[in-house]
Amino acid sequence: MNSCSLYFIGCNFRCLGCYWKKIYPRVDLTELKLLTLDEVLDTLKPVSPQTVILISGEAVENREYSVLPQTLYETFDCEVRLMTNGYILPETIGLEHVSLSIKALNDDLHRRYTGKSNETSLRNLKFLHENGVAVSVSSVLIPGLIDQEEIGKIAHFIGGIDKNIPYRIIGYMPVDGFKYRKPRYEELQEVAESVSDVLNNVVFSDPKAQDYTGIIDLFSNNLQR
Numbered sequence: 001m002n003s004c005s006l007y008f009i010g011c012n013f014r015c016l017g018c019y020w021k022k023i024y025p026r027v028d029l030t031e032l033k034l035l036t037l038d039e040v041l042d043t044l045k046p047v048s049p050q051t052v053i054l055i056s057g058e059a060v061e062n063r064e065y066s067v068l069p070q071t072l073y074e075t076f077d078c079e080v081r082l083m084t085n086g087y088i089l090p091e092t093i094g095l096e097h098v099s100l101s102i103k104a105l106n107d108d109l110h111r112r113y114t115g116k117s118n119e120t121s122l123r124n125l126k127f128l129h130e131n132g133v134a135v136s137v138s139s140v141l142i143p144g145l146i147d148q149e150e151i152g153k154i155a156h157f158i159g160g161i162d163k164n165i166p167y168r169i170i171g172y173m174p175v176d177g178f179k180y181r182k183p184r185y186e187e188l189q190e191v192a193e194s195v196s197d198v199l200n201n202v203v204f205s206d207p208k209a210q211d212y213t214g215i216i217d218l219f220s221n222n223l224q225r
Contacts, residue, residue: 002049006040008057012087013114015103017142020056021175037064041075049076055083059090069094085114086121089128097134100125104139104146105153113145122157129161136166141191141204142180143172148191155195155202166201173207 009032011018035043044052052072059065065088069080073094082090086100102121104110110118128135139154140146151169158165169192171183183191185206192204 002047003051003053004044004047004049005053005055007055008059009034011058011085012060013058013085013103013116015114017113017140017145017172017175017178017180019173019175021177037068037071041071044072044076049078051079051081052076053081053083058085058088061088066090086124087116089124092128092131092133095133097136098128099136099138100128101138101140102154102157104150105157106150109146109150125158126161129165136168138168138170140170140172141183141188143183143187145180146172148194151191152195152198155198159198163198163200165199166203167195167199169195169202169204171204171206 011020054068059068067090069082069090070093072078072080079096080094081097081099082095083099084101085103086098089098100121102118102125103114104118105122107118110116125135125137137154137158139151141148141151155167158167169188171185171188172180174180174182183206188204188206192202196202
């Protein structure tokens with residue numbers, strides 16, 4: 001199955017533990033050409049993707065982003081998935097699935113970690129579910145900051161919407177300048193088990209740096225000349 005990912009440069013959150021801090025310094029943004037919607041479609045046409053994933057970074061609110069899922073769906077008859085912090089959403093037409101990352105339920109903690117309130121993201125999770133869009137949720141476990149207690153609060157919030165919403169707990173990957181450590185596998189397992197009676201579909205993952213390599217770059221022909 002042909003699958004590809006579309007990335008956005010930048011983000012409306014400033015998460016202290018964002019792993020992209022390790023990736024962005026290796027990218028010369030001055031060498032990149034930012035694509036219009038028409039150029040995105042032209043880039044993808046040779047691939048004829050069956051699945052397109054909108055992932056990483058967050059687009060600013062604009063017309064092209066708003067109609068992106070519908071345009072991709074109608075152009076390629078493909079499945080469109082969005083991974084987002086939920087702060088800004090496109091129109092839901094054409095969206096097959098949204099994976100929404102909830103950083104923290106405590107708004108003060110959320111503001112300290114991301115620089116923004118979580119009010120909009122939490123409201124948009126409810127909105128998506130109420131409007132029939134398939135949703136899942138993820139959170140990053142950061143021992144000593146976003147810990148088992150906070151994960152439990154997030155799980156109860158999700159369960160208050162629908163206990164069948166899938167929930168993934170992701171192990172934090174350390175970045176420079178942020179003092180918190182990576183959780184052990186056993187800690188992830190314990191936290192996942194602690195909320196398994198709150199939600200019906202809880203999984204956890206323990207990512208490694210190599211998980212972020214080996215992606216085929218469709219943008220290599222779109223460098224500034």
